[in-house]
Every structure is written in C-alpha cells, then in structure tokens.
Amino acid sequence: MKLLKRLCTANGISGREENIKSIIKKEISGLCDISEDRFGNLIATVHGKKRDKRVCYFAHTDEVGFIISDYDEQGFARFVNVGGIDAAVLPGKVLCSGRRKGVIGVCPVHLLSASDKETVLKSEDLFIDFGFEDKKQAEKRLPVGSAVYFEPTFYQAGNEIFAKALDDRIGVRIMIDMIKSKPLYDTTFVFTCCEETGTQGAETAAYGLNTDIGVILECTTSAQTPDENGGKAVTLLGGGAVISYRDNGTMYDTELFALATFVAEKNGIKWQTKTLVAGGNDASAVQKTAYGASVAAFSVAARNLHSAISVANKNDYFSVLKLAKAFNDVIGL
Amino acid sequence: MERLFNEFEKLTRIASPSGHERALLEYIKKECEPYCDSVYFDKRGNLVCRKKNEGAKKLLLAAHADELGILAMYAEEEGNYRFSVFGGVNFPSLLYRRVNFTNGVVGVIVPDDGTSLSDLKLANLSVDIGAKSKKQAEKLLAPLTVGVSDSPAVKLGSRFVSRAIDDKVGCLILLELIRSVKSSKFDLYFCFTVEEELGLRGAKTVGFEIEPDIAIAIDVSSATDMIPIKRNGITLGSGAAIKVLDVGTVCDKELNAELISVAKKAKRRYQLDVADRGCTDAAALQFVKGGVKATVVSVATRYIHTPNEQADLNDVSDVIAVIKGYIEG
Structure with a gap:
C-alpha cells in the first residue's frame, strides 16, 4: 500500500x-x-x-485535473478541465499546483437566491482562489498553462482505500x-x-x-x-x-x-x-x-x-x- | 432470383451481432475456401478471402458481417432482463419485438409500466423471457447472452423482407462474386468485417494490413420511396446504388465513373446515391496509411435498422453484375 x-x-x-x-x-x-x-x-x-x-x-x-487558462485583475484563476470532470464535484475543493494551494471559489450561500441554489454549476462559472494579490503576482508565481491537481490524499478505512x-x-x-x-x-x-x-x-x-x-x-x-x-x-x-x-x-x-x-x-x-x-x-x-x-x-x-x-x-x-x-x-x- | 434469395436466407439463419460474428464468418469461410487462394482471419477477427493476382492493383471489397442485436445485461428481481443494444436503433422500433437469444430462449422487449412513448430509453425497456424471478431468469438465460430479432427472411415477389439485410446482403454479394469471378485484373481481397455497426471498428485493421489501392464497400443505403414520398432519392428496383457521398465519405469520382461505364456496357440499371445519413466501412478504409480510392455500392433498402428491412433482388443482381464487370474488365 x-x-x-x-x-x-x-x-x-x-x-x-x-x-x-x-x-x-x-x-x-x-x-x-x-x-x-x-x-x-x-x-x-x-x-x-x-x-x-x-x-x-x-x-x-x-x-484528471486542470490547467490554468487565465487570471482576472484580482488574481482569481480561470481554468479548463483535463479529462472528464463534473463541475458539481468541484466547489469548495482544495487544489494544488506545485507547492501552492488554492480553493475553488463559490458564491457564498448568503447571497444565493432560491433559484440560484437549484442551478447546475458549470466549470466556466467556477474559479480558483490561490490567494494572489493581483494578476501580475499570479502570473509570476503560477503562469497560465500551469497544471493544477486535486489535493493529494490517501487513507484507508476498513477494507476501503480513499485516494x-x-x-x-x-x-x-x-x-x-x-x-x-x-x-x-x-x-x-x-x-x-x-x-x-x-x-x-x-x-x-x-x-x-x-x-x-x-x-x-x-x-x-x-x-x-x-x-x-x-x-x-x-x-x-x-x-x-x-x-x-x-x-x-x-x-x-x-x-x-x-x-x-x-x-x-x-x-x-x-x-x-x-x-x-x-x-x-x-x-x-x-x-x-x-x-x-x-x-x-x-x-x-x-x-x-x-x-x-x-x-x-x-x-x-x-x-x-x-x-x-x-x-x-x-x-x- | 429464387437461388439468390435462398443463399441470402441461409446467411440469416446465423445470428451475428457486433462482436459475435464468428459463427457466420466460419460458415462463409467454408463456402469461400474452394474458390480462393487464401482465406484467413486477421487479428481483429475480420475474415479475408484472397484471389491472388500478384503485381496487379489491390482491390479490397468489404461487407460487414455484424448485424444489430441485443445483449442481456442484468436480471431484475421481477425476472425481466435489462439489455444493451448493438448498433443504432430507434427505441419505438424495439417495442414488443420478439427476440431469439443464441441459447434458444425467446423474449419480448417491453416498456416499464407507465412509460410514455416519447420517453423510451434503454433504462425503461426490458426483455420479458417468461421468468418469475431474478434467479429463474439467470438460470434460463446467462447474463451477456446475445439475441437478434425474430423476423426471418420472406420473399415477396422480387422483393424480400428480413432482419439484417444490413449487411448480410453485402455478404451475399461478396459470396456470389467469390463463386463466380473467373478472371480478374486486380489482386482481389474480399473482406467480411466485424463491428461496423459499433462505429467502423473492424475495417480499419484489415485495410492497414492489406494496403489496397482501391476499396469498395458493399452495403445497404436508405431508400426514400416509402409513403408519402417526400424527396427524390434512391428507390427499390432501380439498380445498383453508386454512392456520391455520405456522412463519412466523399466517394472517388474516377472510380464511380468507371463503375457507371461498366454498368452501361453491361446494360445494368444503376442509380446515384447522395446520402445525408449513415456511413460505411469505406469511411474507415479511405484513411488507411497514405489514403485509398474508395467508394460504396449499395442495395437500396427500406426500414434500415428495424426488424423488417426490405430490398429488391433485382438490385442485388445488378450490384453483383456491376462489380463483376469492373473486376473482370
């Protein structure tokens, strides 16, 4: 193992x-x-x-994973999927690229209307928050084209392997x-x-x-x-x-x-x-x-x-x- | 005509859904062996029958051996089997269809209670094989057994109806050519391909191995003379359908011109086929290695991919004559 x-x-x-x-x-x-x-x-x-x-x-x-496709002025990353990934499994997930960690950003629940809550999310609605100050810093640390991964995880519980x-x-x-x-x-x-x-x-x-x-x-x-x-x-x-x-x-x-x-x-x-x-x-x-x-x-x-x-x-x-x-x-x- | 029909009927006695063509191909192999220089299966399971003419241009003739069918997947507690299908079917045509499984079990395809016609899909269809429980169903019919429609070949004057005219009629045409061609200006490869209905998954490897100069797929093509007639297109009884283009292939112009001149010389009927749906093994064969001159000659067929397809024996005979004339030169 x-x-x-x-x-x-x-x-x-x-x-x-x-x-x-x-x-x-x-x-x-x-x-x-x-x-x-x-x-x-x-x-x-x-x-x-x-x-x-x-x-x-x-x-x-x-x-499967992601590639950074663009940053906005605030330093939030847009991304494309590499391989088939359902957007529904993404919001709030911790990702990493090299040593840098980030989280997939979502609109907070407080601001969602009832109809928003039923809308199916698409990957293009999501972004990654790496905590960058702005676009310039972001592009220096993690250039567009960088690979992004789900956070490495591996543990066992009973007969099951979670990874x-x-x-x-x-x-x-x-x-x-x-x-x-x-x-x-x-x-x-x-x-x-x-x-x-x-x-x-x-x-x-x-x-x-x-x-x-x-x-x-x-x-x-x-x-x-x-x-x-x-x-x-x-x-x-x-x-x-x-x-x-x-x-x-x-x-x-x-x-x-x-x-x-x-x-x-x-x-x-x-x-x-x-x-x-x-x-x-x-x-x-x-x-x-x-x-x-x-x-x-x-x-x-x-x-x-x-x-x-x-x-x-x-x-x-x-x-x-x-x-x-x-x-x-x-x-x- | 009677003999052609009888030979066709023999091919329909053997079920050959995609991936399960071997029994049919073994029968064809036996029929071909006396007439060919070599007969063998390639690594993918395609059957190749060669009439050698070393040094001459290589002509590959392809007909696909697979037909539509179903695969028993999972027995529900009620005793009905969920199934998957081989090839493109429209779900209404499956309804209440009788199916013969290869182990002799007969079933009927039924919708789940309360399913509306507009919402038919595999998830709400099942085969009722008369079992009272999951246990009994699995005893009667092991999962992963294949079945085909119970709709045997019937002759109606010069026309005939049957399951799997697509493409057992192509296999028949190749067989007839193998039996009757005496001399050839080509090095001839007759190929009975597998898994055409799953997306041309067989023809590619056979083309790679043979490296033909010319490839002709023999298949069925949708007739457009059903009631009410909506548009001009190919019709039953109007002769060999020489394809101009379909979804997968723009057919070779020179090759078509040669076929047309052969048809004229032989005083055989032909029609030009511009198809806006479907494609054939020619679509896979044309890409092989440096590219291959390819076309399709078809038998106009009604109700393709339903249990009762219909075609005309005169057209079958025209296709045989045109290809034979082309081969013999």
Whole structure:
C-alpha cells in the first residue's frame, strides 16, 4: 500500500506524467528493459520464456485535473478541465499546483437566491482562489498553462482505500507488482500517457508494438449509492475483479473474456462484470490500431471516480492483481 | 432470383451481432475456401478471402458481417432482463419485438409500466423471457447472452423482407462474386468485417494490413420511396446504388465513373446515391496509411435498422453484375 500511496499522491495530469514515470522507473529499473517512445509512453519489457503471441499489459499514468487558462485583475484563476470532470464535484475543493494551494471559489450561500441554489454549476462559472494579490503576482508565481491537481490524499478505512487518482495509479501499481514478481513468459508492460484526454498515448504505443493480446488494467466506475446497488450501479465495491465484456469504447474479445472468467473461477478469484455499458479505456485504441489486437480489461471498481477522492476496495485490488498474474501465465502460448 | 434469395436466407439463419460474428464468418469461410487462394482471419477477427493476382492493383471489397442485436445485461428481481443494444436503433422500433437469444430462449422487449412513448430509453425497456424471478431468469438465460430479432427472411415477389439485410446482403454479394469471378485484373481481397455497426471498428485493421489501392464497400443505403414520398432519392428496383457521398465519405469520382461505364456496357440499371445519413466501412478504409480510392455500392433498402428491412433482388443482381464487370474488365 505504501507504493500505491506514493503513486496516488504524486501529481500527473495528461501530458505531464513525468513524476509518475520517474517513480515507476525507480521501482522497476534492473528488472526489465525500459524505453520511452516519442509520445512519452513508458515501455517495459520483461524477458521470460518465449510464447507464440505478443502479450502487452497497459495502464495509464495520467490523472484528471486542470490547467490554468487565465487570471482576472484580482488574481482569481480561470481554468479548463483535463479529462472528464463534473463541475458539481468541484466547489469548495482544495487544489494544488506545485507547492501552492488554492480553493475553488463559490458564491457564498448568503447571497444565493432560491433559484440560484437549484442551478447546475458549470466549470466556466467556477474559479480558483490561490490567494494572489493581483494578476501580475499570479502570473509570476503560477503562469497560465500551469497544471493544477486535486489535493493529494490517501487513507484507508476498513477494507476501503480513499485516494486521489486511483484511476489509474492502481493499474500502474499492479503492473509494477507483476514486473517485480518476474513473469514466466515474455511480457511487455506499457505505462501510457494521455488516456483521460482520449487514449492518444495508447494509440501511438500500440502502433509500434504489434500487440496480439492486449490486457488493460484499470480503475472503473461504480455508481453504487444509497439508492442503487442493482443493475444501474454498473459494478460494486467488494464484488471482485471487474472483467469487462463491453463498454462504451470496446466490445471485448469474447474468447479472452471466457478465458479470464475461467482463470478467475479456477483460482478462486472473486469477479464481476459491468451491468451497464459504461466507461471506456485504452482498449479501444489498442484494439483498432495498426494490425489490431484482441483485448481484455480487468478493473478495480471505484466510487467517486474523476473527483477529489475516489474509493476502492482493497480486496478487489488484490483480486485484479491475482487475476492479471494468473492470466498472464496461460495466454498467448 | 429464387437461388439468390435462398443463399441470402441461409446467411440469416446465423445470428451475428457486433462482436459475435464468428459463427457466420466460419460458415462463409467454408463456402469461400474452394474458390480462393487464401482465406484467413486477421487479428481483429475480420475474415479475408484472397484471389491472388500478384503485381496487379489491390482491390479490397468489404461487407460487414455484424448485424444489430441485443445483449442481456442484468436480471431484475421481477425476472425481466435489462439489455444493451448493438448498433443504432430507434427505441419505438424495439417495442414488443420478439427476440431469439443464441441459447434458444425467446423474449419480448417491453416498456416499464407507465412509460410514455416519447420517453423510451434503454433504462425503461426490458426483455420479458417468461421468468418469475431474478434467479429463474439467470438460470434460463446467462447474463451477456446475445439475441437478434425474430423476423426471418420472406420473399415477396422480387422483393424480400428480413432482419439484417444490413449487411448480410453485402455478404451475399461478396459470396456470389467469390463463386463466380473467373478472371480478374486486380489482386482481389474480399473482406467480411466485424463491428461496423459499433462505429467502423473492424475495417480499419484489415485495410492497414492489406494496403489496397482501391476499396469498395458493399452495403445497404436508405431508400426514400416509402409513403408519402417526400424527396427524390434512391428507390427499390432501380439498380445498383453508386454512392456520391455520405456522412463519412466523399466517394472517388474516377472510380464511380468507371463503375457507371461498366454498368452501361453491361446494360445494368444503376442509380446515384447522395446520402445525408449513415456511413460505411469505406469511411474507415479511405484513411488507411497514405489514403485509398474508395467508394460504396449499395442495395437500396427500406426500414434500415428495424426488424423488417426490405430490398429488391433485382438490385442485388445488378450490384453483383456491376462489380463483376469492373473486376473482370
């Protein structure tokens, strides 16, 4: 959990994944061949026994966040979202950029009319208050274009992990673990960039890799709430590894799906599948790029995805880890 | 005509919703093998049948093997299944439709009680498979089983109605060409693609591998001769529909001119198709690598993406003749 904590509390929006990549490099150096492609994807190749097909695992290093787009005369920052963020999760949240902290400003409740209170907020109505004196000072300290993050947070309560950027540091953590435990067969691990802005990293990585089987390790939506723990919840915390059959970006390979469920059953790994067609990930790019590939996705379910703190279950995390390892020993032979 | 219809009907016996095309493709593969130099699946699961003419220009002909369908997602306590759909459907056309699941279970798509027609969406539709409870439903039908409309092919004179004329008729045309083309001025690749209905997700990889000089998608295109006729457009029985443009492709002018001259020479009927909706695998194939000359030749079809699409066998025969004439030169 210590490494997961370090990964989640490090910052890296899409295109600015350097911090995450340097943690990864330190962890895996000496264990595999490491290279970086022109786009910035980190590619780690582990040599084991040969197998017929090229097997690649993918997890993305980037997280959702913000970029400062402008300051007004008073030094309040306007911003744009990087990745999909619902404005409703933002007001009052603590953000940071470098060492500087700020808060997302809102109109105080005292001044809101009854109808204001029912209006849905949009990102363009919001601003970040970094405590700058004026525009000049603001632009000097944090120039326009600076990346802004949710405040780094990581704690555990019972079986639940509460953290920033579980999507997809949890997948990164699993891949590091796989590399450390020395896969039996040749395996390539791709730490991708820019998943949250449209899977651009995976597309460029997949172009050169000539993947036969691509396995995406993700953190995926659970819409579990006090009112919903049935079909509309998509996935449930504690429900086990999510093996995807279909989502908004991908119809997964039905044979790999069947094999994954078989491996899970055989190894006593708890698993579930999505009850709604929801979400999407690097699989859609890996599947369609160049000669194409067969794809599968194993995910950890998380509530509050793409907000300041997401919540995942420790046991689900171990289920995905165990499944990814067991699966890697039987595919592409 | 009778034979063409019978061959079409055979293709409709095999359900092939997006991502679940393998059974249909295995059937097509068996049919093609005696006539082709090589037949194989690419990494994405597209079926490629090649009639070799080494050194000649590469012509890729594409028809998509997938059809619309539904996927059982989640059984409610009442015993009904919530489902997702493959491809673009308008929800009213789903209502009270009978569905055959691949394990033999039959269901009927129904709205939740009290749903108004204008508010139909997946969240308030379900399949009633006659189960009394969630437990019984899951015993009858495992989640993630696929189903297609129970609307088999029926011949009505020269016309026919069926589910999935889109694009099993394209598969039929490719099959007929594979069986009948004797000589070719091209290096020929007949491609039966997957997941067209999910957004052209199959054709891209097959184009990347083959690097064709020319690509022609064989598909259906919306006829506009339903009552009341509102505008001029393609009609059933008026011949091969040669596409000028659609939402995804401005078709190659030279290629179209060649097809038209072939049609004239063969005394076959053709019509020009300017479509303001939909697109085909040609939209994906035209972008491959350095770009590809691409067009679409279609069978005019009514009620596309409903259980009972309708087309004319004379048009099917015209498309086959035009493409055959183009290939043989």
